[in-house]
Amino acid sequence: MPPPEVRWTGPAECPSDMLTDALDRLLAGSSVATPIRVEATVERTLDGWSIRTDFDAGPGRAGQRTFQAPSCRTVTQAAALAIAIAVDPGVLDRWVPMTDEVTAMEPAAPVVPELPEPEVSVPAPSEPPPSLGPIEAARPTPASVREARREPSLRWRGLVGVAGSVDGGALPGAGLGIVATVGVLHRGFRGELVASRRFATQQAAAADPRVGGSFTQWWVGARGCGVPRLGAVELPLCAGLEGGQTVGRGIGLPAWRRSAQPWWAGLLDAGLAWPVRPWLALTARATLAVPLLRQDFSIAGLGVVHRVGPVEGRGTLGVELRWP
Secondary structure, three states: OOOOEEEEEOOOOOOOHHHHHHHHHHOOOOOOOOOOEEEEEEEEEOOEEEEEEEEEOOOOOEEEEEEEEOOHHHHHHHHHHHHHHHHOOOHHHHOOOOOOOOOOOOOOOOOOOOOOOOOOOOOOOOOOOOOOOOOOOOOOOHHHHHHHHHOOOOOEEEEEEEEEEEEEOOOOOOEEEEEEEEEEEEOOEEEEEEEEEEEEEEEEOOOOOOOEEEEEEEEEEEEEEEOOEEOOEEOOEEEEEEEEEEEEEEEOOOOOOEEEEEEEEEEEEEEEEEEEEOOEEEEEEEEEEEEOOOOEEEEOOOEEEEEOOOOEEEEEEEEEEEEO
């Protein structure tokens, strides 16, 4: 069976080897040939450790599990056992639990030790027979296994984010702005709806520096992204389209003048998202936008004050909330 592919988010004192080693022991000799993909998030709690796993080994072999236990080793091996049973129920026929069972899963019925001699008042503990390895999780009942198989796989996640931006190239100077995002995550896919507002920058007329224009911009757009990973860090690579308006307002003129021109641009985007918590991520993005229209903003008698540039580069830094 191919080794499991594990995407791990957790502190250094609870490494992913705890989970992968347990899965390797449990599934050794299994006839299931489909590779297992596991996304796991481990956190410290007031009582010890918690783990949330989202796994997929093909049709009928996918699910999501959550466990809590006093130690990292206990909680990861409980999760490994649940995954192994869901992938290959034959694991139950080959696995024998250790005596130090934990509350991460339902414990088996207590065994009453047999007295070796009538005059001995203290029962001697029995040693378990050789097993697949030191698994510290209790053996689940058949009913709990059937219930685990019926558990739905919750793979779609929602997100909402906000970021500050800086851009240059299309409008005068370097402009600051704010960007809001809503979207969804699904394994290696990310879809987003984005809205942005750019604050004004100014450009003086070449013929008379006492007059000129002040330029702002707003747009909304959609992006689709592939999301490869580097450890716990996501690396979204996106393409999309945006539309809005570029607004120019005359300055230094005897009368108020304003012109709003359509803004349409195709874009390419690359960045990173670092989930510092399952529900919170820090984000950084770099975007290249190519305007589909390049309008001139001019003042009568003074000519063109500014023409929209051929490309616009943007950078953003922000935060993102995720659920469930």
